[in-house]
Amino acid sequence: MKICRTIAECRAEVATYRKAQQRVGLVPTMGFLHEGHLALVAAAKDATDRVVVTIFVNPTQFGEASDLDAYPRDEARDFEMLRAAGVDCILVPPVEEVYPEGDETIVETTRMANMLHGLVRPGHFRGVTTVVARLFNFVQPDVACFGEKDYQQLRVIKRMTRDLAFPIDVRGVPTVREPDGLAMSSRNVRLTPEDRQAALVLSRSLAAAETAGKAGATIEEIRDLIASTITAEPRATLRGLDIVEADDLSEISGPLTSPAAIMLSAEFGGVLLLDQRVVSP
Ligand code: PAF
Secondary structure (H helix, E strand, O other), X not given: OEEEOOHHHHHHHHHHHHHOOOOEEEEEEOOOOOHHHHHHHHHHHHHXXXXXXXXXXXXXXXXXXXXXXXXXXXXHHHHHHHHHOOOOEEEOOOHHHHOOOOOOOOOOOOOHHHOOHHHHOOOHHHHXXXXXXXXXXXXXXXXXXXXXXXXXXXXXXXXXXXXXXXXXXXXXXXOOEXXXXXXXXXXXXXXXXXXXXXXXXXXXXXXXXHHHHHOOOEHHHHHHHHHHHHHOOOOEEEEEEEEEEOOOOOEOOOEOOOOEEEEEEEEEOOEXXXXXXXXXX
């Protein structure tokens, strides 16, 4: 496994793959890897011959400098996990190469970045697209994998890729779940056993929504069903429930006529958990 500390080293490595007519997959990460990242690596391995993972804690997507400083890092452990997962190349670019002195270029999906989660995290998605566009340009992969769990991020990146005509197949990878349905998250370890059990209401309510959607329920009925299922769980506090058009995240109402994305967040004993599902008529 090649570890590159500069963009030039990574480009030289990728050039050897290209020379051998190999297809290249990219998994951008901010490090401190978990099962979800390994699922992205597995998807990239399935789709291509060589997999490059980037590890870069991107300052422009954090609202507060303190959040950036507090972001967990464990490079040695990340490298070991990626080696075991069969990754070919890791790029850990220095911040001064990603954002050179005097940098003034941003990339923003002007509508999609400033709705839903973008309203509570101003500038976040602009930071994501700005860095992902740069990572795409550094590595120039054929395929890039992102988690469906961060559904808005996935749609924003797909839109940017289309608008800027990057010749990259951006793939969403389904959320990795515990056997009982709980979406995997590094936050799950902070749940008490009772809250861990109660948190199953998230995947349960999404499954019920899917069944209702297939049976002809309207968006409003699906919203009520999810909200009432979650509020019936005394340990849960519903924080966010958005049901939007699955492709462009626009508002929808009435009968479910095309796929809809449900984005859900709820707190359990002070731990905020997210889940999402795309439901089709
Ligand atoms: O999902 C993440 O970890 C980050 O937002 C990403 C896509 C690596 C960009 O910094």
